[in-house]
Amino acid sequence: MAHVLRIRDLNTRFDTPEGEVAAVNDVSLHVDAGESLGIVGESGSGKSQVFMSALGLLAKNGRARGHVDFHGIDLLSSSNEELNRVRGARIGMIFQDPMTSLNPYLTVATQMTEVLVEHRGLDSVAARAAALRYLEMVEVPEAGKRLDQYPHEFSGGMRQRVMIAMALLCEPELLIADEPTTALDVTVQAAILEVLADVKRRLDTAIILITHDLGVVAGLCERVIVMYAGRVVEQGTVEEIFYAPQHPYTLALLNSMPRADRGAAQELQAIPGQPPNLQRLPPGCAYRERCPVAEARCIEVPALREIGAGRLKACHREQPA
Amino acid sequence: MSAPTAAPILEVADLRVHFPMRVGGFLNRRDVVLKAVDGVSFALARGETLGVVGESGCGKSTLGRAVLQLIAPTGGRVLWQGTDLTTLDRAALRDYRQELQVIFQDPLASLDPRMTVGDIVAEPLTAQPGSPPRAQVRSLVKDTLARVGLLPEMINRYPHEFSGGQCQRIGIARAMIVRPQLIVCDEPVSALDVSIQAQIINLLRELQREFGLSLIFISHDLSVVRHTSHRILVLYLGKVLEIAPADALYTEPLHPYTRALISAVPLPDPKRERGKQRLVLHGDLPSPLSPPSGCVFRTRCPWAAAVCAEQAPLLREVQPGRRVACHFDAPGERAPGAAAQ
Amino acid sequence: MVATVKHETLQRAAEVKGRSLWVDARRRLLRNRAAVTSMAILSFIALLAVFAPWLSPHPYDEVYWEFIQAPPNFEAAHWFGTDGNGRDLFVRTLYGARVSLMVGILATGVSLLIGVTYGAAAGYFGGRVDNLMMRFVDVMYSMPFMFFVILLMVVFGRNIYMIFIALGAVQWLTMARIVRGQTLSIKHREFIEAAHASGVSNVRIIFRHIIPNVLGPVIVYMTLTVPEVILIESFISFLGLGVQEPLTSWGVLISEGAKQMETAPWMLLFPAVFLATTLFCFNFIGDGLRDALDPKDR
Numbered sequence: 021m022a023h024v025l026r027i028r029d030l031n032t033r034f035d036t037p038e039g040e041v042a043a044v045n046d047v048s049l050h051v052d053a054g055e056s057l058g059i060v061g062e063s064g065s066g067k068s069q070v071f072m073s074a075l076g077l078l079a080k081n082g083r084a085r086g087h088v089d090f091h092g093i094d095l096l097s098s099s100n101e102e103l104n105r106v107r108g109a110r111i112g113m114i115f116q117d118p119m120t121s122l123n124p125y126l127t128v129a130t131q132m133t134e135v136l137v138e139h140r141g142l143d144s145v146a147a148r149a150a151a152l153r154y155l156e157m158v159e160v161p162e163a164g165k166r167l168d169q170y171p172h173e174f175s176g177g178m179r180q181r182v183m184i185a186m187a188l189l190c191e192p193e194l195l196i197a198d199e200p201t202t203a204l205d206v207t208v209q210a211a212i213l214e215v216l217a218d219v220k221r222r223l224d225t226a227i228i229l230i231t232h233d234l235g236v237v238a239g240l241c242e243r244v245i246v247m248y249a250g251r252v253v254e255q256g257t258v259e260e261i262f263y264a265p266q267h268p269y270t271l272a273l274l275n276s277m278p279r280a281d282r283g284a285a286q287e288l289q290a291i292p293g294q295p296p297n298l299q300r301l302p303p304g305c306a307y308r309e310r311c312p313v314a315e316a317r318c319i320e321v322p323a324l325r326e327i328g329a330g331r332l333k334a335c336h337r338e339q340p341a
Numbered sequence: 342m343s344a345p346t347a348a349p350i351l352e353v354a355d356l357r358v359h360f361p362m363r364v365g366g367f368l369n370r371r372d373v374v375l376k377a378v379d380g381v382s383f384a385l386a387r388g389e390t391l392g393v394v395g396e397s398g399c400g401k402s403t404l405g406r407a408v409l410q411l412i413a414p415t416g417g418r419v420l421w422q423g424t425d426l427t428t429l430d431r432a433a434l435r436d437y438r439q440e441l442q443v444i445f446q447d448p449l450a451s452l453d454p455r456m457t458v459g460d461i462v463a464e465p466l467t468a469q470p471g472s473p474p475r476a477q478v479r480s481l482v483k484d485t486l487a488r489v490g491l492l493p494e495m496i497n498r499y500p501h502e503f504s505g506g507q508c509q510r511i512g513i514a515r516a517m518i519v520r521p522q523l524i525v526c527d528e529p530v531s532a533l534d535v536s537i538q539a540q541i542i543n544l545l546r547e548l549q550r551e552f553g554l555s556l557i558f559i560s561h562d563l564s565v566v567r568h569t570s571h572r573i574l575v576l577y578l579g580k581v582l583e584i585a586p587a588d589a590l591y592t593e594p595l596h597p598y599t600r601a602l603i604s605a606v607p608l609p610d611p612k613r614e615r616g617k618q619r620l621v622l623h624g625d626l627p628s629p630l631s632p633p634s635g636c637v638f639r640t641r642c643p644w645a646a647a648v649c650a651e652q653a654p655l656l657r658e659v660q661p662g663r664r665v666a667c668h669f670d671a672p673g674e675r676a677p678g679a680a681a682q
Numbered sequence: 683m684v685a686t687v688k689h690e691t692l693q694r695a696a697e698v699k700g701r702s703l704w705v706d707a708r709r710r711l712l713r714n715r716a717a718v719t720s721m722a723i724l725s726f727i728a729l730l731a732v733f734a735p736w737l738s739p740h741p742y743d744e745v746y747w748e749f750i751q752a753p754p755n756f757e758a759a760h761w762f763g764t765d766g767n768g769r770d771l772f773v774r775t776l777y778g779a780r781v782s783l784m785v786g787i788l789a790t791g792v793s794l795l796i797g798v799t800y801g802a803a804a805g806y807f808g809g810r811v812d813n814l815m816m817r818f819v820d821v822m823y824s825m826p827f828m829f830f831v832i833l834l835m836v837v838f839g840r841n842i843y844m845i846f847i848a849l850g851a852v853q854w855l856t857m858a859r860i861v862r863g864q865t866l867s868i869k870h871r872e873f874i875e876a877a878h879a880s881g882v883s884n885v886r887i888i889f890r891h892i893i894p895n896v897l898g899p900v901i902v903y904m905t906l907t908v909p910e911v912i913l914i915e916s917f918i919s920f921l922g923l924g925v926q927e928p929l930t931s932w933g934v935l936i937s938e939g940a941k942q943m944e945t946a947p948w949m950l951l952f953p954a955v956f957l958a959t960t961l962f963c964f965n966f967i968g969d970g971l972r973d974a975l976d977p978k979d980r
Binding site (some may be wrong): 354406409411434435438439441442443446448450451452453455456457458464468469494495496497498499501512515520560583643 | 697698699701702703704744871872873875876877878879880881882883890891894895943
């Protein structure tokens with residue numbers, strides 16, 4: 021079965037006054053229909069830039085090289101017109117801050133129907149009916165009335181639901197959600213995640229969930245990719261990553277997280293040091309300086325190797341601890 | 342976490358912070374009151390951490406500031422070691438500033454970008470009359486920087502030259518340099534990377550153990566709060582819905598809202614996360630300008646009954662050390678929406 | 683991770699120098715060629731003004747009967763020619779620079795001192811104090827300031843110090859408004875709250891925290907005020923109310939030169955070029971400063 025999205029050997033560089041920054045290094049991944057892939061990482065991991073590069077949304081000083089295959093279309097070599105046809109219609113995007121993604125001067129109805137008229141060629145009556153259906157699908161109460169309201173009249177959680185509805189309007193094959201619930205209250209977050217799970221089930225949408233929150237990933241995703249300093253350091257199913265992490269960073273991340281189901285008696289095992297500074301990366305493995313089991317051979321960048329079916333890790337060691 | 346000593350060092354009684362506001366257009370102006378904090382009471386012992394949790398608009402940040410008198414409370418009392426801080430004027434309060442400190446959410450924004458780290462950390466000392474001589478202050482600053490895990494040689498650097506986690510350590514150093522007895526931590530790790538959060542949490546716990554600090558730990562992140570607090574207070578629209586020891590709150594939440602909150606927290610454990618039962622809350626948070634009558638939570642409570650709209654429930658002790666504001670002792674055992682007992 | 687190092691070692695470790703935001707801004711400014719060139723030109727003009735007496739063999743008030751309204755003449759060292767009274771125009775232009783630049787800078791300085799303190803206090807204290815203070819500013823604003831300046835000149839005489847005061851008294855109003863606006867936008871920031879929580883007094887918060895953080899727009903505005911003041915002074919002089927003879931300013935020279943534009947164009951040309959160049963330079967520097975101090979960059 022063909023993948024919905026396949027990224028191979030993606031490399032992204034930014035030109036800054038202080039020199040060239042390698043934000044994404046040799047990243048490869050794929051996602052299939054009806055599957056949810058979690059991309060986990062902290063600041064500097066490059067997790068957002070991978071998809072900004074793939075969708076042609078890089079800042080002016082960025083350059084991306086590699087292959088990004090979306091149903092046979094190579095996105096990296098597509099023109100802006102071709103990308104515009106794909107973005108919004110076949111690939112939906114949800115960002116962290118719903119307020120900046122919604123035009124405050126247009127009603128929700130206008131913004132939603134605009135997308136439908138543009139990409140699906142619907143007339144305005146049909147478009148409005150479709151918009152209403154999607155708002156109801158994401159459980160916006162009194163959807164009919166709220167269609168004619170402006171973004172600022174919605175609470176944060178409601179706005180995010182509107183964003184999801186807008187992203188789903190054209191029934192995209194792929195949904196990319198970048199920290200969609202980070203700014204939301206925990207009860208609202210749980211509801212939004214259920215909406216996403218529901219959408220995945222019903223429309224067979226492939227979902228890529230970019231987040232730093234491992235709890236969210238555990239609930240929604242089947243496969244997980246862990247990134248650090250612009251590289252993939254581990255990949256596996258969600259059970260493999262959480263119950264048998266193979267990379268020291270993944271293991272350390274899991275051990276350093278406070279959990280709501282564990283008491284405070286155990287001290288958190290904090291990862292020492294600072295998140296990587298992409299402008300001044302140490303030679304070799306970027307995690308080396310913070311790794312409790314770093315060895316002499318870590319002075320060489322470890323290759324991402326396959327240790328099982330779909331199971332990858334970028335570490336010289338056999339065991340993570 | 343080890344049990345703190347018993348006598349309360351801080352007692353807050355019926356604290357209220359109300360903001361009068363004008364809403365409406367030109368022709369239909371109305372005067373309403375935003376009750377950000379509406380009758381909060383709790384006690385805090387020396388060496389204890391009280392976690393304050395709640396979602397947006399619950400008033401937790403306002404509560405923290407009101408305890409420190411950074412916002413003037415509209416009513417109630419704040420007894421710090423027996424003295425009611427609400428009755429003191431600005432000059433008298435200054436004497437207490439060294440005992441009560443605060444750490445903020447945004448590490449970089451809480452530091453003056455035009456001052457060196459050394460000056461920032463020294464300020465609580467130098468702002469008071471009778472501050473020690475410069476050389477001594479400088480030495481103290483360096484010691485404090487080292488104590489929070491920063492290199493003392495960085496004393497002349499500026500905030501923008503540090504990472505988020507380091508800036509938060511600077512903020513902690515500033516709070517610690519005057520050897521306070523209470524620190525209000527307002528979302529101290531929310532803006533930090535996950536791997537750095539643990540560092541700062543561990544640092545705060547160490548400092549608490551070493552100096553016998555009392556902490557009020559305000560956060561929306563329930564996983565972090567469980568790990569840092571001895572007791573937890575749950576706020577909703579300015580009212581306390583439940584107070585309980587941390588472990589008890591999480592293993593056996595009593596208030597419907599607490600149950601909804603705890604069940605919504607994502608667990609980094611796929612089997613448990615997918616298998617768990619979530620208590621779904623319907624509807625939106627009501628506007629703080631027009632809170633529901635009676636119990637403020639009733640519009641979203643699956644077990645709301647007629648009495649909930651008529652009377653606001655009092656915070657009462659249903660088990661030793663646990664207080665809940667609900668008319669029913671075991672709301673979950675009634676069918677949702679059933680008639681009042 | 684906490685460093686457990688001996689106390690003495692801590693104290694002795696060499697301190698690392700910090701890189702303040704001003705240093706960053708200065709670096710950005712120095713990369714702006716227009717600004718750097720303007721600063722160089724302005725410095726040059728200022729030097730000319732300072733060393734005026736030594737740069738020309740002619741005193742500024744001496745009358746040369748053989749050279750009444752004479753065009754530029756290199757043998758007699760009248761490089762810019764002479765004016766209607768036979769005085770050397772080169773040295774008078776440089777003395778004019780002294781007056782114009784001094785008026786510009788000092789009047790702006792006066793407006794700065796009054797405006798910044800007033801605006802920061804109004805913005806910081808807020809409420810009724812702010813209301814009262816800014817209503818006063820509004821009232822002052824509504825007065826026709828030109829009229830006010832002329833009135834001062836007429837009543838107190840054409841004293842150069844009077845000019846500073848009059849111009850400064852007019853310019854501080856806008857400065858106060860700008861500073862008040864900036865103060866409002868930062869007074870709720872967390873580092874100000876932290877200062878409150880540390881028991882810092884109000885006065886100290888204003889001078890130590892608020893003012894340094896609003897200086898960015900203030901500095902930019904200053905570089906735009908200086909040319910404005912110079913122009914106003916020129917205008918007053920044009921009207922005949924400026925500095926007293928034999929002292930001169932560019933405004934006076936331009937005024938005289940304009941009258942003789944057809945017959946002795948050099949009388950207008952040289953002071954006008956100096957004035958225009960100076961104004962351009964201040965404007966370019968102001969632009970450069972605004973870009974350099976833009977808070978979005980940090």
